[in-house]
Amino acid sequence: MLRRLINQCLRPLHLELVRLPSQVIPDPLPQAELYTGPEDYARLFRPWRSEATKRWLRPAVRDNTMLSDQKLYTILHAVKLTRAVPGDFFEAGTGSGGAARLMLDVSRELGVRRCGWFLDTFEGYQKIDPARDGSHVAVNQCRLAPLEEVTQLLRDELAEVHVIAGLIPGTLAEVKAEQIAFAHIDVNLHEPTLTATEFCLQRLAPNGIIVFDDYNWPACYAARQAIDQVCGRFGLEVFALPESTQAILLKR
Numbered sequence: 001m002l003r004r005l006i007n008q009c010l011r012p013l014h015l016e017l018v019r020l021p022s023q024v025i026p027d028p029l030p031q032a033e034l035y036t037g038p039e040d041y042a043r044l045f046r047p048w049r050s051e052a053t054k055r056w057l058r059p060a061v062r063d064n065t066m067l068s069d070q071k072l073y074t075i076l077h078a079v080k081l082t083r084a085v086p087g088d089f090f091e092a093g094t095g096s097g098g099a100a101r102l103m104l105d106v107s108r109e110l111g112v113r114r115c116g117w118f119l120d121t122f123e124g125y126q127k128i129d130p131a132r133d134g135s136h137v138a139v140n141q142c143r144l145a146p147l148e149e150v151t152q153l154l155r156d157e158l159a160e161v162h163v164i165a166g167l168i169p170g171t172l173a174e175v176k177a178e179q180i181a182f183a184h185i186d187v188n189l190h191e192p193t194l195t196a197t198e199f200c201l202q203r204l205a206p207n208g209i210i211v212f213d214d215y216n217w218p219a220c221y222a223a224r225q226a227i228d229q230v231c232g233r234f235g236l237e238v239f240a241l242p243e244s245t246q247a248i249l250l251k252r
């Protein structure tokens with residue numbers, strides 16, 4: 001009743017009161033105060049809705065990713081920024097392959113030949129550490145497209161593409177990249193985030209970029225802790241993108 005009344009008042013402002021699914025905000029949540037207070041005015045300018053961005057977000061990309069247009073926009077520009085950086089693409093948590101497809105599309109259009117290493121179990125979470133990841137995640141969650149479909153989607157005449165199935169960290173040994181120009185890390189959980197970040201930082205070329213998908217998402221606080229832990233060891237710092245769950249690391 002109260003909710004309906006509030007929504008009647010909010011409707012003229014195009015706002016709606018909604019209940020968040022309980023698993024999104026785990027309890028306990030380290031530094032819970034960092035997640036409160038949306039700054040909505042920061043969201044008035046949305047260049048990811050422009051025609052210039054939309055042309056990159058073709059169905060092969062958009063229909064095969066969990067990422068919003070806003071997040072794809074970040075990846076698009078980070079990949080463009082690393083145009084002159086030597087090295088390969090790397091992604092931990094390729095899911096259905098849409099973000100990886102975008103990386104390959106941008107590279108192709110820029111005339112850059114890169115090798116791509118795209119890793120996932122292709123069966124969702126297969127190993128969880130409840131003590132670190134929290135009790136709100138479970139084995140087999142986050143199951144997206146099967147390996148065969150993703151391999152097909154990422155076929156590319158210009159790039160040497162390696163789609164690697166299995167659990168990170170084990171599969172990192174199959175990645176033969178000597179240098180990485182751009183990496184996207186989106187595995188949500190502590191151990192694969194920690195090991196994939198470490199792997200990338202050991203190989204990230206000067207001016208290379210890592211985009212972390214899960215840094216500011218409360219349900220993935222264990223990924224944020226892993227990122228801070230590894231980056232701290234390398235004397236590096238990420239910056240969190242406002243109003244997004246993404247964070248960025250630029251290596252100088």
Ligand SMILES: C[S@@+](CC[C@H](N)C(=O)[O-])C[C@H]1O[C@@H](n2cnc3c(N)ncnc32)[C@H](O)[C@@H]1O
Nearest residue numbers: 065066093095099120121124167168186187192
């Ligand atoms: C949020 S989804 C990735 C979404 C994807 N980047 C996209 O563009 O839609 C997280 C992925 O991490 C994968 N994953 C989680 N733990 C993993 C591990 N230890 N090794 C490999 N993949 C893992 C899951 O299978 C899932 O596909």
